Amino acid sequence: CAWSIERPPGDTAGCTFCHTSSEERCSTCHQRHQFSPAVARHSEQCKTCHWGKDHRDWEAYDIGLHGVVYQVNKWDPKQFDWTKKLADADYVGPTCQYCHMRGGHHNVQRFSTVYTSMGMSMADRGAPIWKEKRDRWASVCDDCHSPRFAKENLQALDEACKDAGLKYRETFKVAEDLVKDGVADPMPKDLCPDWSGQHVWSLKIGAYHDGEAYGGKTGESGEFRMSNCSDIERLCFESVGYFQTYIMKGMAHGSWNDATYSDGSFGMDRWLVNVKQDASQARRLIALEKKVGITWVPESFWKTGEWLDQLTGPYIVKNHPGKTIFDLCPDPGWLDTHHAPAEEV
Numbered sequence: 001c002a003w004s005i006e007r008p009p010g011d012t013a014g015c016t017f018c019h020t021s022s023e024e025r026c027s028t029c030h031q032r033h034q035f036s037p038a039v040a041r042h043s044e045q046c047k048t049c050h051w052g053k054d055h056r057d058w059e060a061y062d063i064g065l066h067g068v069v070y071q072v073n074k075w076d077p078k079q080f081d082w083t084k085k086l087a088d089a090d091y092v093g094p095t096c097q098y099c100h101m102r103g104g105h106h107n108v109q110r111f112s113t114v115y116t117s118m119g120m121s122m123a124d125r126g127a128p129i130w131k132e133k134r135d136r137w138a139s140v141c142d143d144c145h146s147p148r149f150a151k152e153n154l155q156a157l158d159e160a161c162k163d164a165g166l167k168y169r170e171t172f173k174v175a176e177d178l179v180k181d182g183v184a185d186p187m188p189k190d191l192c193p194d195w196s197g198q199h200v201w202s203l204k205i206g207a208y209h210d211g212e213a214y215g216g217k218t219g220e221s222g223e224f225r226m227s228n229c230s231d232i233e234r235l236c237f238e239s240v241g242y243f244q245t246y247i248m249k250g251m252a253h254g255s256w257n258d259a260t261y262s263d264g265s266f267g268m269d270r271w272l273v274n275v276k277q278d279a280s281q282a283r284r285l286i287a288l289e290k291k292v293g294i295t296w297v298p299e300s301f302w303k304t305g306e307w308l309d310q311l312t313g314p315y316i317v318k319n320h321p322g323k324t325i326f327d328l329c330p331d332p333g334w335l336d337t338h339h340a341p342a343e344e345v
Contacts, residue, residue, distance in 0.1 A: 003226045064255035099140050120245060170272060188216075250264055
């Protein structure tokens with residue numbers, strides 16, 4: 001993601017810890033010197049990587065119904081026999097591994113529901129393309145619950161994601177109109193180059209927006225920025241990157257606090273109000289400036305600075321004038337934000 005790869009290495013130590021060789025090592029889950037399947041079957045093994053602001057899996061599981069059952073019973077071998085293979089386990093409640101690696105299958109995404117970038121992408125969750133994954137997801141619940149129970153909870157997850165999508169679009173529309181009207185502060189052109197070496201609005205993602213009003217050329221894509229952007233853009237990023245993912249993760253793991261109260265739907269409510277309030281103030285300020293004849297010149301600190309100059313965009317512009325990261329990558333398919341993976345994950 002751009003908010004990670006555009007930064008200097010010291011800024012992303014927490015990202016690279018997991019998103020490098022840790023993803024490809026058996027010892028990440030099986031622990032060196034032991035390499036014990038019994039250890040790897042504990043939910044805590046997932047905790048190192050799968051927690052935090054934009055991938056709140058552990059927190060959602062830990063305070064959800066299943067996580068509480070796990071925490072209060074995990075020391076009792078009658079309830080959790082770690083010597084058994086996952087296919088044979090007779091746990092009193094599911095662990096992360098039992099649901100996501102059912103039967104010992106090591107592709108954890110196989111037992112997810114819909115590929116939606118952890119809940120950030122809007123999708124028709126009932127589309128035929130997802131039927132196999134959704135049926136597989138519900139079949140795991142059937143180990144302990146009735147088929148009706150599983151399908152009703154999946155429907156509840158769908159409804160929560162749909163409602164979050166309404167706030168997502170409304171929040172972004174307020175920010176989008178500021179940019180299109182040229183009253184956002186700062187505008188994309190007033191910032192240092194983005195991660196790719198362009199001046200494209202960060203919320204102009206893939207095929208969702210077109211036109212030069214967003215900066216750049218038709219067809220060029222921006223990507224979320226959490227730094228050196230307007231406060232409204234940052235609020236939009238957090239609304240979908242944090243709160244919307246909390247909703248999806250919370251509903252999927254039985255954590256109503258994450259889905260609603262903590263920073264889920266209530267958090268999206270708050271950020272939507274903040275974006276509206278900031279946009280209203282910005283427009284009133286612009287109107288006053290026009291009335292008294294003030295021509296605002298963006299501050300230079302948006303364009304350059306000791307830290308800003310270390311970002312990917314300024315580096316590309318300085319060392320490869322006239323080029324973008326897409327020109328420098330012979331096959332930029334790994335950066336494509338226009339569609340989900342074609343193959344089943």
